[in-house]
Amino acid sequence: MRRFRKNSALAAASLAVFLIVTGCHHKQAAVPEPPPPPPESAPAPTATITASPESFNPGQGVVLTWHTTDATDVAIDGIGKVEPSGTKTVNPTATTTYHLTARGDGGSTDATATVTLNAAPPAPPAPQQLTEADFEQNVKPIFFDYDSYSIRPDAQATITQDASFLQAHPNAKILIAGYCDSRGSEEYNLALGQNRANAAKTALTQAGVDASRIRTISYGKEKQFCTEQNESCWQQNRRSQFTLDQ
Amino acid sequence: MRNLPRFVGKRSTDCLFAVILAATTMANAQDWVHTGTNLGAQKIRLAAADFKAVGTDPAVTTAQQTFNQVLYSDLSNAGIFDMVSKSLAPTGTPGSPAEINLAQWSAPPANAAMVAFGAINVQGGRDIVFGWLFDTKNTQSPQVLGQQYNEADTPDTPRHIAHEFADAIISRLGGGINGIAESKIFYVSDRSGKKEIWEMDYDGANQHQITHLGQIALSPRISPDGGRLAFNELSSKGSNIRIFSMSLNRLVTFPVHDGTDFSPAWSPDGNNLAFSSSRTGDPEIWMSSASGFNLRRITAFRGPDVSPVFNPKTGNQIAWISGRTGLPQVYIMDSDGTAIQRMTDGGYATSPSWSPNGQFLAYAWSRHYGPGAPGGQDIYVMDIASHRWIQLTHDIGRTDFPSWSPDGRHIVFQRTTHGHSEIWTMLADGSQQHALTKTGNGRMPNWSWK
Structure with missing residues (x-):
């Protein structure tokens, strides 16, 4: 329940970020400007990814949160192409390393996050x-x-x-x-x-x-x-x- | 089949005779109990001649045999006659007053004071019986009774007519108290594999299953009019009073309440039920209408209260069992819960049954209770006015659940030996004890009100 609420909050936050970003793009598109000069040396992309929690019990979901800049193509192994920044709940069944690759005009950057499966289930059964x-x-x-x-x-x-x-x-x-x-x-x-x-x-x-x-x-x-x-x-x-x- | 209840197997017969002898001796030694039912009076020497088969229908032979067996058995069971055994009776079957020689019957070895005789015929699908009762010493006008029966022929008809004629004789010679030949006994049997309620005739014939619930059915109590059977159904869902309609042949609605309800009892007008209920915690005696409404609590004292029974004569008193002072004892009270009186002075007393004339309580009692105590659990009868009691069963295993016959001359009870229970019956002085059931475990008998 608590986890669900956190997810919603994260989802709402990312949605707001997304709206702001696209809004800016829209505004930029609406205002005629001289065409930008072609980038001579584009900056290299940055990328971070975190998992919460970092260790989990069987059946428990894990929330991945990632953030990239200057990337045009962002993908996570096992998940596929994703938004440049976002969150996603995944349900791993074993200890897993999530590998994110951000590619942009300035090159590509990797980031990883590892979630660990807890060995013993918690003491009191439901x-x-x-x-x-x-x-x-x-x-x-x-x-x-x-x-x-x-x-x-x-x-x-x-x-x-x-x-x-x-x-x-x-x-x-x-x-x-x-x-x-x-x-x-x-x-x-x-x-x-x-x-x-x-x-x-x-x-x-x-x-x-x-x-x-x-x-x-x-x-x-x-x-x-x-x-x-x-x-x-x-x-x-x-x-x-x-x-x-x- | 019809003779089965009278013989309990060769091996136990000798033992049974010894028991009867002991019981009779004991009863005679304590003959201060006057039941008001001719049991203590000098018994009339009565002969029952074999009825004569007349007519040409071959079915008459079977009908005649059944009729003669049942008539003799009913008159023997009545407890108020000194029956002339068939081997001492004159030969011949007098079929009418013209055919009987009274001097033969009054002379030794028969020495009969009264003789019953007559004829049976099967004709046109009907059983026709003429029966007479003659006073052998009154040669001028010997007829005491003359009866005629004409009923549709079924396998049960000869038996039914024999019951009717026996009851007419018993009523005439027994001080006007109706016979019990057509009364019924309800009881718990596990013959089907589960404890269900069964019914049988007073002499053990026609044993048949009434309930088919597949749970544990206990404590059958037939209503005064014979139309409804109250009992206790026990399952993991709880313990509740159930009502079975004898005419509809099915359960009828009775409210189910939280808590454990058991041991129902009908008021003699059939309008109320008393029972034990733990709906407020401690098992207490409660009363409701016959349909289960208008609930009110009658007792209020810590300890188990169970097994109520109304005074059948007045309906305004209840006897029951209470463990309020420790081991269970018999108590009586007015049916509003006042005027509580303890009846037994110790031991372990259970299962009261109130005699039809209101004078006596029959109950089960271990008088000396505890490890190594002498004696066992036996049936006793107490005179309510004087609190004096006599013991009716002796050393025949554990006996319990006495229930009076409608004529007050008999008591049916549960006898348990080596973990096995049977239904037995006896006269109210403890004599003529014999088994009625012999298959499965028979328990908790309840004699019909009429």
């Missing part, structure tokens, strides 16, 4: 690139005691980590599902699972995650992560599970 697998790897479930929906100290630590990941991905919506172990009654466990989901939502909200991003549901004992009848299995099932809410 939010839309967050996958369910990424989400599950980073947002861990929390576990509960029997017939309880209180957040345990170990769950609070998990919540803190979960919340920091979620705050780094502010566009991700979150579905919290409450689960219960296979003991007890189906309908009561739906209510208990709902309270577990609600407790997890409250904890995330208190850790700074916006409540409007969170939806809750209870699966009670209708879906089980583990089906054996022992405490380690029951503990697996007493949880609030976080998933990316599409």
